[in-house]
Amino acid sequence: MMFRLPLATFGLIATTTMAFAHGDVAPQPMDTDTLPDVGEEWLIENPYRGQGDDVWKTAIEIGDSGYNQNCARCHGLGVVSGGLAPDLRYLEAEEYGDEWYVERFQTGYTQNGITKMPAFGELLGQKAAWAIRTYIETRPDDGELDDATPRLIQIRDQLKAMADGGDGDVAALQAELSSIAETVETGSGAPIADSVAFRAAYLIGGDEPNFLAAAEALTIGLSATN
Structure with a gap:
């Protein structure tokens, strides 16, 4: 049975388990020129989810690179968390999950004056945010290829x-x-x-x-x- 964590659980994990500072790592730029524009106002739902296979695959390719340069240190290679940060594979691929994701991407996370996650919004931009989101939400669940x-x-x-x-x-x-x-x-x-x-x-x-x-x-x- 597929299991997805409630959004509140992500907030709890983010508050209690992100033990190592991440804010001293400079975000790496992403080339998103091949993705469709999404406007200046930040959206609350992934725009690349329903624009056809070509856009979807392009977003995954760009998001793969961007995630592994900017996010994997805490959230794990392939989005498989080792417990340092939330396992984003289980963030629901719908507007409810998108809102949580994009707010955290824009503003980052600070605890007791220590930056646990940088604010990526102004540095990487909205197209990069949704490309990474597209990559994250398409990760297979644990064990899905074991039999094959x-x-x-x-x-x-x-x-x-x-x-x-x-x-x-x-x-x-x-x-x-x-x-x-x-x-x-x-x-x-x-x-x-x-x-x-x-x-x-x-x-x-x-x-x-x-x-x-x-x-x-x-x-x-x-x-x-x-």
Whole structure:
């Protein structure tokens, strides 16, 4: 059963468990030029959630980089928290969760005069905020690929061989990866998880399949889940 923490729990965790200061880390800029503009007034709901696959995938790609440069130190690589800060995978992918997220992104968090989280709003801007949010809300829940891991390792090895000129049925592999990806649930309740199976299927699709990149994505992603 999927479990999502109530918003009040995030507030409690943020108040009690963020033990190490984070404010001395300079936020790293993000290139968001390829994302649609969202206006100057801060929104309270993720605008990239319903603008089509291309915008959604672009937001995830930019948000992935931005999160890992600016947020992973406290919130964990791949948004898997080690307990230092809230596990943002379980922040609900709807307006209620968005409001909490964007307020904290804009204003940061200070406790007893110590900055636990910088205010990113003016430094990174709204497009960066929602790109990171899109990446966060598409993270798979714990254990979602456990059953599929042995087969994904086999597919990874086959893709490596195909990158070196070996034979393989690209369409069948893409269909299988897509089928696995459809079974993966997010922690946030978002309908599609940006899992390694999803990424690998995407990378071998189209007119120029990138077998090596897909194999590397599986290697890195499966390593991270174990």
